[in-house]
Amino acid sequence: MPDNVPRLELQGVSKKFGKTSVLDRIDLKVMENEFFAILGPSGSGKSTLLRTVIGIERPDEGKILINGKDVTDLPANKRNLSVVFQSYALYPNMTVYQNIAFPLKMRHLTPEAIKKRVLPTAERLGITDILQKNVTKISGGQKQRTALARALVREPAIFLLDEPLSNLDARVRFRAREELRSLQVGLRQSFVYVTHDQFEVSNIANRVAVLHNGKFEQISSFKELYEYPETKWVGDFIGNYPMNFLPASMVAGDGTEGEAGFRTEWIEVSDSGIDCEVQSGETVGDINFLYCVKDDSHFIVKHDRYVEPGSRLKCSVGRCNLYVDGKLVKKDILGQQQR
Ligand SMILES: Nc1ncnc2c1ncn2[C@@H]1O[C@H](COP(=O)(O)OP(=O)(O)OP(=O)(O)O)[C@@H](O)[C@H]1O
Ligand SMILES: [Mg+2]
Structure with missing residues (x-):
């Protein structure tokens, strides 16, 4: 299979439930x-x-292609995809081994052949020692790995994962995320x-597609989403803090039309610059988040000092993008931070 054929391609896929349009002519290529x-x-x-x-x-409209082949009319079991759902959907009356082996059994592989695939996969996911346990007796993280192993042994064309970590608690989730990353790097699969x-x-992620109102609002690297959101909506959605927006004339000089969009860490407290009022402040560790207001616009400044609400502060924006009608029209109208 040549590399330039997408593993998965969607061409103008639309889907409605009743009158509600949920997917609106979605195009997508996964390499x-x-x-x-x-x-x-x-x-x-x-x-x-x-x-x-x-x-x-x-889909009501559009096509789905896997490895260049149109599968729109193929049933689910003929598409050679592996899915891990949020709920894991493990078979509760089976052991970890039996769960992982199940899709291979369905394909009528011999017990020997099944063992040859299950054992190395379990090894790779670090669940060898629990293979004989019933899946109702293992932890959330182990369930997740079992579900992944069951998806892996099928050697699918593509892996699809729907919020596979959302059932884990925050601490386990952090580790599971790291594991997933090293797994993908090792597997070299889509x-x-x-x-x-x-x-x-x-x-x-190599690329992230942001879905909003049935369309992809932006498809790019996460870094690009963060630094150069193509719409104000994406700027607001991405990041620990929403992107700040002020009239461009205030930030980049008189006569500039539109709005300047900038991240909190692109602002510096300085003697010159925009004069604003601190409305409230919040201290997290040794960082202070100051909620500032200038005319009707709000923005968040990170500062090494706590500043009393009601005080005035001068801020300068070191870097920003230009937005007109909610859309990015120019990157870095004020220079870019050192990388
Ligand atoms: N079978 C269905 N019949 C009618 N409406 C549906 C059906 N499935 C989903 N929807 C609606 O389609 C919209 C999208 O649902 P979907 O489950 O795809 O969202 P999601 O992005 O996966 O959300 P979440 O993050 O909560 O999982 C929702 O408004 C939902 O109510
Ligand atoms: Mg969902």
Whole structure:
């Protein structure tokens, strides 16, 4: 299979439930070895998109291609995809081994052949010592790895994961995220990873597609989403803090039309610059977050000192992008930070 044929391609895929349009002419290409993330708020249509790719939902319009072949009319079990759902959907009356072996058994592989695939996969995921345990008796993290192992042994064309970490508690989740990343690097396979949590994919994904109102608002690296959101909506959605927006004339000089968009860490407290009022402040460790207001615009400044609410502060913006009608029209109208 040549590298330039997308492993997965969607061409103008639309899906409605009744009168509600959930997916609106979605185009997408996932390449060989790519970790592709689909990120969007709850209800934005992420699971619907995945279910359409799998073949559980049928698109109203458009085509789905796997390895260049049109599979739009193929049933789910003929598409050679592996899916890990949020719930893991493990078979509760079986052991870890039996769960992982199940898809191979369905393909009528001999017990010997099954063992040859299950053991190395379990080894790679670090679950060899629990293979004989019933899945109701293992931890959340172990369940996740069992579900991944079961998906892996099938040697699918693509891996699809729908919020696979959301059932784990925060601490385990951090580790699971790291494991997933090293797994993908080791596997060199294509992944489509669906989540509402940007921090699950910010370090893993080669590309991230932001789903909003049934369309991809932006498809790029996470760094690009963060530094150069193509719309104000993306700027607001991405990051620990929303991107700040002020009239461009205030930041970049008189006569500049539109709005300047800048991240909190691109602002410096200085003697010159924009005069604003501190409305409230919050201290986290040794950083102070100051909620400032200038005319009707609000923005957050990170500062090494706590400043009493009601005080005035002067800020200068070191770097910003230009937005007109909510859309990015120019990057870095004020220079760029050192990298
Ligand atoms: N079978 C269905 N019938 C009718 N409406 C549906 C159906 N499945 C999903 N929807 C609607 O489609 C929209 C998208 O749902 P979907 O489950 O794809 O969102 P999501 O992005 O996966 O959300 P979450 O992050 O909460 O999992 C929602 O408004 C949902 O109510
Ligand atoms: Mg969902």
